[in-house]
Amino acid sequence: MVYAIKKTNESNERLISRFKKLMQRSRILMNVKKSRYHEREKNKDYVRHAAVIREGHRKRKAKEQFYSA
Numbered sequence: 001m002v003y004a005i006k007k008t009n010e011s012n013e014r015l016i017s018r019f020k021k022l023m024q025r026s027r028i029l030m031n032v033k034k035s036r037y038h039e040r041e042k043n044k045d046y047v048r049h050a051a052v053i054r055e056g057h058r059k060r061k062a063k064e065q066f067y068s069a
Contacts, residue, residue: 002026 004019006012023029 002028 002019002022004015004022006015
């Protein structure tokens with residue numbers, strides 16, 4: 001649980017901005033947004049196929065960078 005206690009001589013705006021920063025650092029909002037909608041689990045074949053395609057793209061991009069320089 002994230003909370004911010006108001007310090008002496010601290011304005012409400014500063015307290016709110018400090019709280020927002022703490023929320024972002026804790027990644028609570030990111031997890032809430034991620035779990036907002038149900039996603040089906042990907043099967044192993046799909047994950048492997050995507051990994052092979054990614055690796056091919058990376059190799060092609062590295063080759064293009066080498067020959068373009």
